[in-house]
Amino acid sequence: MRDQEPAPRDAERRLSTKEAAELLGVKPETVYAYVSRGQLSSRRETGGRGSTFDAREVEALARRNRRDSAGSSPSGGELSVRTRITLIESDRYYYRGVDAVDLATRHSYEEVAEWLWTGRMRPGTTFTAPTASVAVARRAVDTLPEHAAPTDLLRVATIAAATADPVRYDLSEDSVLGTARTLIPTLVAALPPAGRDRRDEGPLAHRLWTRLSPRKDPDEASLRALDTALALLVDHDLAASTLAVRVAASARAHAYAAVSAGLGVIEGPLHGAASGLAHRLLVDVLDQGDAAPVIADELRAGRRIPGLGHRLYPGEDPRARALFALLEQIPRAEPALLAARDIVETTARHAPLHANVDLALAVLTTSCGMPPTAGETIFAVARTAGWIAHALEEYGERPLRMRPSGLYAGPKPPQPLPE
Template identity: 70%
Template sequence: MTDQAADGPRLTTREAAERLGVKPETVYAYVSRGQLTSRRSPGGRGSTFDAQEVDALARRTRRDSQPSGDLVFRTGITLIDKDRYYFRGVDATELALRYHYEEIADWLWTGTLRAGVRFTAPDDALAAARRAVDALPAQTGSTDRLRVAAIAAAIADPLRFDLDRDAVLGSARTLIPTLVDALPTVGRRHRGTGRIAWRLWSRLTAESPHEESVRALDMALSLLIDHDLAASTLAVRVAASARAHPYAAVSAGLGALEGPLHGAASGLAHRMLSEVLERGSAAAVVADHLRAGRRVPGLGHRLYPGPDPRAEALFGVLAGIPAARPALEAARQVETTTARHVQLHANVDLALAVLSVACGMPAEAGETVFAVARTAGWIAHALEEYEERPLRMRPRGQYNGPRPPRPLP
């Protein structure tokens, strides 16, 4: 309870922590760093803190953590630094070269690498998801199918509201394969090794899989697991902050992903590459985009002044696949042609487009790969957010409508 001392009101450790929006342990960390002063409470039980000093620190912390008016979250998942990006301090492209998607996802959630780990869809959840997806109109997009599958899987899971860490991990390991296996197959199903990439392949293309091509798909999934606080990831964290269960949090991410400026961007690059291959000229296609005042798809990224490391890593794998070389050459031509006008580097959307064009996939295949891959990252962020104070993301609106009182309409 707050004490009223001669020099002003004083707060208990718990009250100070609530005002600062941190855990009690962090309050003592502030004391050790000289940012707060404490005083033993009467009777020597616990410490008290000057309320004005705590409020001043809270104002400084909010100001320091929000440069340029941007909302900033502390996260230990992804670091983007110049021309590289890292998962929990490890180079993400090196991880993608060495390990499979499920192994990296599970390690990102738990901190323990389990070689050969597999994700399996429960029969009841998968049956419910397939029934729901099969009932959709034929023209339904893949992201809509994934969102419906996530909702059906949630309804089939009576333990979905259990936000204990182990329960969330169990849901995550079954949700991803359920999403993939609920999608309609384009060609013959291929068992492969049972990995997500092999199972996803038959949902994207009727072409027979080759080890190198499926490895490229697996690498694309691994590279796209997370990329800091993109729009869809922020949506997931907002949902998790309200203590939405993991299926609902993933659904929030899928909703934000569907915009043309996010997950659907690779489809635009796919159509452009197809046109380049059809016309035999990157120059003509780039000129058409510029003449119409449109950005050239698949080029440039606000977070990388140089090449997108995800694109470079995926290009490296695709270069070893003979069937991908025409699309890869077309992508390089687009990049070099545009460089005469403005220096922009290929981003991961262009690399996804090379993969989808080369493997006979539809234009929306890149969006599907993106959504499945990013589900693992969304779960990682939800797990982080469940450890934070609930409902901490509550911005205040700046009202700019007519001032009251106004007459009834």
């Protein structure tokens, strides 16, 4: 019957306060709160006893509220994204349901990366960089000044490698996996050698060692520690750089561009560059022989102590625990390990914080004769595999879903033109 058909949705349709509240799923008082905050406009009808609201405006606000609710976590309103890659809970973390520390200590970085990408273990897998890709990446990196940061080198190498890949716009799983298996070794191969030796074959950790340490013949324990560090850092849920990668993938940027987005975020001092700050702190403690004056200087300058605490681990960072256990098997790491313990114990007098993976990385890089930026390089190379995993997952989602709506808090339009 015609009297049961919905009213036409046009500019003249107005809703009562009760109707607006029902559409928004809130109490009538909340509707007027929206009006006071400028999120809704109201109009009192002639002869009417209450206000009315533009139906289209109310519907638009209801859609925004639904998006905000869908993208919020129950604990604090932070953006949450459904993922099958990494879970962090109870001071442990898991790659596709398997304990990440167990994977990292029993398998190589390349094997862990394959597990993250495909959910299948490929024992003995190694990554090989195409000659053409390495050549163009090295030429690009060689043009940069000597003081360029590691992430500068890696970003440039990533962009250069993309230009050498004519099928980079193919976002199918097989194509993206092919990109992943060649891009990571290309990034390592593009880095300048730390000494006279530059290895381009064998396990990725051995190749990376020659870019970070001038020591020509590393012992097996040191190489194992580096390889395990790479595997431990492959992924860590939606860290800031990983979110940037997913945003790029949501817009259907190719894998090289998505990795470049991650590299643009990772060099922040609160993310990938944190290990460099911990390295410098550790060197200062080693030089002075006592953590107390070094910690005092840091606090006096208003700086937080790097390498301590992690917002996702109320207890001990499992990555740090695993890496420290391996470093204890390296005799020359003992001074740095003792200095790190001194930092934790000195700080614990005022704040009971555990060492995080940045401090463990600092012990590794310091004891192996690597520069302060080495931890950032290790972090970036390792995390590239995780970024690829998240990009692959995002390519399977609805395009542009990572496009939140802004909550405008400026002057309500229309405003007059500025003079």
